[in-house]
Amino acid sequence: MNLASIPRHALPELLCRMPKAELHIHIEGSLEPELIFSLAERNRLQLPYPTIEALRAAYAFTDLQSFLDIYYAGASVLQTEEDFFDMAWAYLLRAKADNVVHAEIFFDPQTHTARGIPFVTIINGLDRAIQQARKELGISAALILCFLRHLTEDDAFTVLEEALPFRDKFIGIGLDSGEKGNPPEKFSKVFARCRELELRLVAHAGEEGTAEYIWHALDLLQAERIDHGVHCLDDPQLVTRLVQQQIPLTVCPLSNVKLCVFPTLAAHNIARLLACGIRATINSDDPAYFGGYLNQNYLETFVALPELGAAEAYRLARNSFEASFVDVEVKAGWISQLDAFFQQQHA
Numbered sequence: 001m002n003l004a005s006i007p008r009h010a011l012p013e014l015l016c017r018m019p020k021a022e023l024h025i026h027i028e029g030s031l032e033p034e035l036i037f038s039l040a041e042r043n044r045l046q047l048p049y050p051t052i053e054a055l056r057a058a059y060a061f062t063d064l065q066s067f068l069d070i071y072y073a074g075a076s077v078l079q080t081e082e083d084f085f086d087m088a089w090a091y092l093l094r095a096k097a098d099n100v101v102h103a104e105i106f107f108d109p110q111t112h113t114a115r116g117i118p119f120v121t122i123i124n125g126l127d128r129a130i131q132q133a134r135k136e137l138g139i140s141a142a143l144i145l146c147f148l149r150h151l152t153e154d155d156a157f158t159v160l161e162e163a164l165p166f167r168d169k170f171i172g173i174g175l176d177s178g179e180k181g182n183p184p185e186k187f188s189k190v191f192a193r194c195r196e197l198e199l200r201l202v203a204h205a206g207e208e209g210t211a212e213y214i215w216h217a218l219d220l221l222q223a224e225r226i227d228h229g230v231h232c233l234d235d236p237q238l239v240t241r242l243v244q245q246q247i248p249l250t251v252c253p254l255s256n257v258k259l260c261v262f263p264t265l266a267a268h269n270i271a272r273l274l275a276c277g278i279r280a281t282i283n284s285d286d287p288a289y290f291g292g293y294l295n296q297n298y299l300e301t302f303v304a305l306p307e308l309g310a311a312e313a314y315r316l317a318r319n320s321f322e323a324s325f326v327d328v329e330v331k332a333g334w335i336s337q338l339d340a341f342f343q344q345q346h347a
């Protein structure tokens with residue numbers, strides 16, 4: 001395929017229409033202010049903001065922690081199975097509109113179980129939305145349970161025990177929340193247990209943390225995919241490892257700018273990651289808080305970085321399928337669909 005012949009002005013439509021997977025989306029981060037207000041009303045809860053606009057105006061973050069404080073507060077409106085269903089369904093509709101054919105969705109059960117919400121309420125609401133999306137929207141989706149790293153490893157074991165009766169409703173586990181001071185090794189035992197249970201393993205590392213956190217997520221947790229990982233470029237030996245083993249990075253450009261990991265999108269290193277041969281993907285992280293869903297991340301990143309063209313669009317979409325946790329045959333089917341889409345573009 002000669003992708004160089006695709007003109008730059010054709011990129012926005014191409015980016016939006018190409019089939020893709022999303023591998024780094026926190027479902028609680030898809031909770032739009034409008035839905036926060038309507039769930040608060042439904043559950044008769046008082047919010048500390050008088051209006052939707054006032055809530056949105058509070059979304060000015062200086063770092064990861066300043067975001068997490070507001071994000072956990074927003075999630076407190078989720079009380080019933082219906083609330084979890086409505087949140088996930090709203091995301092899946094948006095994903096469909098962005099031509100996402102497959103989503104691997106993070107959820108943070110400890111944010112809810114700590115407020116007395118039973119695990120079964122959370123998982124049943126999310127799972128029902130996923131089943132409905134498969135039937136009615138033709139989207140495939142799967143859940144990844146994230147442990148909150150600011151809590152203890154014992155807490156992670158507790159939520160794992162609560163989750164195990166629902167083992168068929170999630171495919172893997174992840175590690176999120178405040179990275180600094182909460183290194184991967186804090187969770188090495190619970191990750192080892194999850195590996196025994198044949199759960200897929202991912203971890204946030206190298207978002208605000210150093211390249212060392214990425215080494216430890218790989219070596220001490222055996223993470224199969226690194227969420228963010230943008231600090232890998234500080235360490236040439238780590239880059240060699242990521243390239244040789246084709247370890248995927250789920251990069252979230254708009255998130256990185258909103259949380260001040262990079263000052264601007266033009267300063268983002270996604271183009272360099274791809275040029276090094278790293279299996280990087282583009283994702284939305286917490287789209288309701290960071291200014292856009294998946295296609296918006298692609299569109300703004302390609303405008304800001306002129307070195308990204310049609311070849312990189314293809315590479316990113318292909319990486320998203322290759323890095324997904326589906327069977328090889330399913331992956332191959334999506335890659336054929338992607339190839340056919342790109343063939344048509346310069347036919």
Ligand SMILES: Nc1ncnc2[nH]cnc12
Nearest residue numbers: 026176177178204285286
């Ligand atoms: N970007 C992020 N980093 C760590 N934990 C998160 N939880 C939700 N979004 C997150």
Ligand SMILES: [Zn+2]
Nearest residue numbers: 026176227285
């Ligand atoms: Zn994240």
